[in-house]
Amino acid sequence: xxxxxxxxxxxxxxxxxxxxxxxxxxxxxxxxxxxxxxxxxxxxxxxxxxxxxxxxxxxxxxxxxxxxxxxxxxxxxxxxxxxxxxxxxxxxxxxxxxxxxxxxxxxxxxxxxxxxxxxxxxxxxxxxxxxxxxxxxxxxxxxxxxxxxxxxxxxxxxxxxxxxxxxxxxxxxxxxxxxxxxxxxxxxxxxxxxxxxxxxxxxxxxxxxxxxxxxxxxxxxxxxxxxxxxxxxxxxxxxxxxxxxxxxxxxxxxxxxxxxxxxxxxxxxxxxxxxxxxxxxxxxxxxxxxxxxxxxxxxxxxxxxxxxxxxxxxxxxxxxxxxxxxxxxxxxxxxxxxxxxxxxxxxxxxxxxxxxxxxxxxxxxxxxxxxxxxxxxxxxxxxxxxxxxxxxxxxxxxxxxxxxxxxxxxxxxxxxxxxxxxxxx
Amino acid sequence: xxxxxxxxxxxxxxxxxxxxxxxxxxxxxxxxxxxxxxxxxxxxxxxxxxxxxxxxxxxxxxxxxxxxxxxxxxxxxxxxxxxxxxxxxxxxxxxxxxxxxxxxxxxxxxxxxxxxxxxxxxxxxxxxxxxxxxxxxxxxxxxxxxxxxxxxxxxxxxxxxxxxxxxxxxxxxxxxxxxxxxxxxxxxxxxxxxxxxxxxxxxxxxxxxxxxxxxxxxxxxxxxxxxxxxxxxxxxxxxxxxxxxxxxxxxxxxxxxxxxxxxxxxxxxxxxxxxxxxxxxxxxxxxxxxxxxxxxxxxxxxxxxxxxxxxxxxxxxxxxxxxxxxxxxxxxxxxxxxxxxxxxxxxxxxxxxxxxxxxxxxxxxxxxxxxxxxxxxxxxxxxxxxxxxxxxxxxxxxxxxxxxxxxxxxxxxxxxxxxxxxxxx
Numbered sequence: 037x038x039x040x041x042x043x044x045x046x047x048x049x050x051x052x053x054x055x056x057x058x059x060x061x062x063x064x065x066x067x068x069x070x071x072x073x074x075x076x077x078x079x080x081x082x083x084x085x086x087x088x089x090x091x092x093x094x095x096x097x098x099x100x101x102x103x104x105x106x107x108x109x110x111x112x113x114x115x116x117x118x119x120x121x122x123x124x125x126x127x128x129x130x131x132x133x134x135x136x137x138x139x140x141x142x143x144x145x146x147x148x149x150x151x152x153x154x155x156x157x158x159x160x161x162x163x164x165x166x167x168x169x170x171x172x173x174x175x176x177x178x179x180x181x182x183x184x185x186x187x188x189x190x191x192x193x194x195x196x197x198x199x200x201x202x203x204x205x206x207x208x209x210x211x212x213x214x215x216x217x218x219x220x221x222x223x224x225x226x227x228x229x230x231x232x233x234x235x236x237x238x239x240x241x242x243x244x245x246x247x248x249x250x251x252x253x254x255x256x257x258x259x260x261x262x263x264x265x266x267x268x269x270x271x272x273x274x275x276x277x278x279x280x281x282x283x284x285x286x287x288x289x290x291x292x293x294x295x296x297x298x299x300x301x302x303x304x305x306x307x308x309x310x311x312x313x314x315x316x317x318x319x320x321x322x323x324x325x326x327x328x329x330x331x332x333x334x335x336x337x338x339x340x341x342x343x344x345x346x347x348x349x350x351x352x353x354x355x356x357x358x359x360x361x362x363x364x365x366x367x368x369x370x371x372x373x374x375x376x377x378x379x380x381x382x383x384x385x386x387x388x389x390x391x392x393x394x395x396x397x398x399x400x401x402x403x404x405x406x407x408x409x410x411x412x413x414x415x416x417x418x419x420x421x422x423x424x425x426x427x428x429x430x431x432x433x434x435x436x437x438x439x440x441x442x443x444x445x446x447x448x449x450x451x452x453x454x455x456x457x458x459x460x461x
Numbered sequence: 462x463x464x465x466x467x468x469x470x471x472x473x474x475x476x477x478x479x480x481x482x483x484x485x486x487x488x489x490x491x492x493x494x495x496x497x498x499x500x501x502x503x504x505x506x507x508x509x510x511x512x513x514x515x516x517x518x519x520x521x522x523x524x525x526x527x528x529x530x531x532x533x534x535x536x537x538x539x540x541x542x543x544x545x546x547x548x549x550x551x552x553x554x555x556x557x558x559x560x561x562x563x564x565x566x567x568x569x570x571x572x573x574x575x576x577x578x579x580x581x582x583x584x585x586x587x588x589x590x591x592x593x594x595x596x597x598x599x600x601x602x603x604x605x606x607x608x609x610x611x612x613x614x615x616x617x618x619x620x621x622x623x624x625x626x627x628x629x630x631x632x633x634x635x636x637x638x639x640x641x642x643x644x645x646x647x648x649x650x651x652x653x654x655x656x657x658x659x660x661x662x663x664x665x666x667x668x669x670x671x672x673x674x675x676x677x678x679x680x681x682x683x684x685x686x687x688x689x690x691x692x693x694x695x696x697x698x699x700x701x702x703x704x705x706x707x708x709x710x711x712x713x714x715x716x717x718x719x720x721x722x723x724x725x726x727x728x729x730x731x732x733x734x735x736x737x738x739x740x741x742x743x744x745x746x747x748x749x750x751x752x753x754x755x756x757x758x759x760x761x762x763x764x765x766x767x768x769x770x771x772x773x774x775x776x777x778x779x780x781x782x783x784x785x786x787x788x789x790x791x792x793x794x795x796x797x798x799x800x801x802x803x804x805x806x807x808x809x810x811x812x813x814x815x816x817x818x819x820x821x822x823x824x825x826x827x828x829x830x831x832x833x834x835x836x837x838x839x840x841x842x843x844x845x846x847x848x849x850x851x852x853x854x855x856x857x858x859x860x861x862x863x864x865x866x867x868x869x870x871x872x873x874x875x876x877x878x879x880x881x882x883x884x885x886x
Contacts, residue, residue, distance in 0.1 A: 057751055061609055068608065068676055068788045165606070171752035173606030180605070181590070181598030183493065184486055184772035251493055309758065312737060317754075326482055326769035327596035329742075330759035333734065334752060344751035347609035357782035363493045 052088035053339030139166035161359030171341035185324030234263035252371025390451035477513035478764030564591035586784030596766035610749030677796025815876035
C-alpha cells in the first residue's frame with residue numbers, strides 16, 4: 037500500500053479535526069484509496085499547550101523547517117489562518133516541492149498569484165476546497181462540474197457568524213449588539229468580530245469563488261464590502277412585513293466582460309432558496325447558461341465539516357497524476373479581460389424619517405424621479421416620538437449612483453435617510 | 462492544441478443539447494482546457510428525421526460500428542436511453558478501447574458490473590454524471606468531495622415528473638389523474654408514465670447513488686419502489702393541515718453494515734430543506750459523519766442542464782491521466798458486506814374510515830399498541846357521507862412489519878385503512 041507522508045502547519049481546532057478524521061477513517065482510506073496517510077510533523081507555537089487531538093508529543097515542533105524541509109513529507113497542510121506567516125510558510129513548502137493544502141482564505145485571496153506561481157514552477161499542487169464554504173464542495177464543483185458553463189451570477193451566504201446573527205435578529209426581533217454578545221459567549225463570533233461583521237471574511241471568499249467562476253483573477257481589492265453593524269431590528273422587521281428576509285450576501289455577476297463583486301446586507305424575497313438558509317449554514321446559489329439554477333448548502337464552519345473538505349483535498353492530492361491549476365494568469369492585478377462595474381443596478385429598501393404633513397410623499401417621489409429612480413412599494417409605519425414618521429420605500433431597479441445622488445438631494449428639513457439596504461430578486 | 466474526437470450513440474433532445482453546447486462553448490473549451498472537441502459520427506435510427514441541432518448530414522449513420530470501431534474516436538457518448546441496445550453498444554465501445562460517457566441510468570443500474578469490468582479491462586473510463594440528478598454534480602461530489610465521510614443517510618427528490626405532479630397536488634389540491642394529464646400535454650410526463658410514477662426511474666438512480674455513497678454495489682433489485690399513483694388529494698390536504706409536504710423520496714440509510722434503500726411517497730415537515738424543492742427541480746440531502754448535513758439542488762432534467770453534466774464528463778475524460786473506478790467489485794449481486802433491511806423504522810401517516818361511535822378510538826389505539834405502535838398525533842375530519850368519519854393517525858417511529866401487522870388486525874366492521882404514507886423527519 038502506498039504511504040503518503042504529510043506535515044501540518046498549525047494544529048488548532050481544524051487541525052485537530054483533520055488529525056481525528058485521518059485517525060478514525062484510516063481503515064476506509066486504506067480500503068478505498070489504497071493509501072496510508074501518516075502525519076510526520078506538526079508545527080505549533082507552544083508544544084506544551086493542551087489540544088483537541090491526541091498528537092504524540094514527538095511529532096510537535098516549533099521549527100517550520102522541520103515540516104517544509106523534511107524530504108519524506110510530500111504534502112503540507114496549512115491551518116494557521118491569517119495572511120502571515122502562513123503565506124511565507126506555504127511558499128517555503130511549495131518551493132521545497134511539496135503540494136500544499138490550505139483552508140486559509142485570507143492568504144489565498146491576497147497571495148494566490150505567488151502561491152500558484154510557486155506551485156506551477158515546481159509542478160506540485162495547491163488545494164483549497166476548505167477556504168470557502170466549509171464542507172460545501174464549491175471549489176471542486178466550479179472546477180470539475182461546471183466547466184461547460186458561462187456563470188452569470190452567484191449569490192452566497194458564506195459567513196456563518198453573520199448568518200447566525202441575522203437569523204436571530206429576524207426570528208426574534210433582537211438587536212444587533214445583544215445577539216453579537218450572545219454569539220461571542222457561544223464561541224460563534226470572535227472576541228474581535230470585525231472580519232466577520234464588516235463583511236471582509238465573505239469578501240475574501242468571494243474573491244476566490246468569483247475568480248474560479250469567471251476564469252479570471254478577481255482580486256480582493258475589487259470586492260465591495262459592507263458589513264452588518266449598522267442594521268437595526270426596525271429595518272429587519274419592516275422588511276419582514278414586506279415579505280423580505282435579510283442576509284449578508286456575497287454577490288458576483290457577469291454580463292459579457294463586465295463583472296460586479298460585492299458583499300453587503302441584502303433583502304431577499306421569503307420564497308428565495310437562500311432565504312431559508314439559517315443559523316450557521318452556508319449556501320451558494322448560482323446560475324450557469326447550461327446548468328441553469330443550482331444551489332449547494334451545508335455546514336460552512338466547524339472542525340469536522342472543514343476537515344471533511346481538507347481530507348478530501350489530501351486524498352485527491354495524494355492520488356492525482358497531475359494537479360489542476362486555474363487557467364488565469366498568476367498576477368496580483370485584476371484579469372485585464374474583466375471590466376469591474378461598481379455602479380450596479382439593484383432594487384433598494386430605503387427607510388426615511390419624514391415630516392408628517394401633506395405633500396411630503398410627492399416631494400420625495402419627485403426627488404427620486406429626477407434621478408430616474410421609481411418607487412415600487414411604500415409603507416408608512418405609525419408615528420415616531422420626535423414627530424417624524426418612519427417611511428419605507430422599495431424602489432424599482434435603479435443604478436447605485438443614481439440612487440445615491442437622489443438621496444443626497446433630499447431636503448433634511450423634510451426627511452432624513454435612516455438606512456439603505458439593497459434588494460435582490 | 463489537443464483534439465479529442467468523439468462519437469454519439471443517439472441524438473435526441475439531450476444529444477442535441479450536447480451538440481449545441483459543444484458548438485457554442487468551443488471557444489471557452491479551447492481557451493480553458495486547451496482542447497478541441499470534434500464530433501465525428503452520430504448513430505441515429507433515421508437519418509432523415511428532423512433534429513433540434515444542426516448536425517451535418519454526413520456525420521449521421523445508422524451503423525453502430527461506424528461509431529464504436531472508428532480508430533480516431535476516443536470517447537463515445539451514449540444518449541439512447543433504455544437498457545438495450547444501449548448496454549450492448551456501450552460494451553462494444555469499451556471493448557474497442559473507447560471511454561464511454563452516458564446519461565443512461567437504466568443501463569448503468571442494471572449492467573454496471575459488465576460496463577465497469579469492460580472499462581477496467583481496457584483501462585478506459587466510464588463516466589455517468591448525467592445519469593442522476595441532471596445538472597446536479599452528485600456523482601463528482603460523492604466520488605471526489607465526500608470521500609472522507611461515512612454517509613449515514615441520503616434522501617433525494619430525483620424524479621422531476623413526480624415532483625411536478627406532487628407540487629401541483631399540494632399547491633392546488635388537484636387530483637392525481639388531472640395533473641398527470643396536464644403534465645403529459647406539457648411534455649413533462651411520458652405518454653406511458655409508468656417508469657416515473659411507479660418510482661422505477663428514482664429507484665434506478667438510487668441504486669447508482671447508494672452504491673457510490675456506501676462503497677458497495679446496491680443492485681436495483683434491492684431497492685423497494687412504491688409510486689404515487691394511489692395518492693389522493695385528501696391525503697395531501699390532511700398532511701398539509703398537519704404541517705407536512707408530500708414528496709416522492711429516494712432514501713438510502715446505513716447503520717453499521719445494515720442498509721435500507723427505498724423509494725416511496727413520504728411526508729416531510731414543511732421546514733425540511735427538501736420540502737421547498739418544487740416543480741421539476743431535483744435535490745439530494747445527505748448526512749456524512751464529517752461533513753454533516755448537505756444539500757445539492759438544481760435542474761434534474763432538460764436538454765441543457767443534462768448537457769452541462771455530459772460535457773463536464775467529456776472534458777474530464779479528455780483531460781484525465783487516469784480514470785477513476787469505483788472501489789467495489791464488478792458483480793451483479795449486492796455487496797456481500799452490506800445487509801439489506803426492509804423492516805425499516807419510520808413514522809406513519811394512516812388514514813382510516815372509522816365508525817363514529819364511542820370506544821372506537823380506544824379500540825384502534827389498542828390494536829396498534831399490541832404491536833408496539835404508539836400514536837403521536839390524531840386528527841378527525843368532520844363526517845363522511847357513508848356514516849364513517851375520516852380519522853388520521855400519525856404514529857411514533859415503528860417497524861414497518863409491526864405497523865403492517867397491526868393494520869391487518871383491524872376489525873373492518875369498526876374501521877378500514879384507506880391509506881398509509883411514511884413520514885420522515
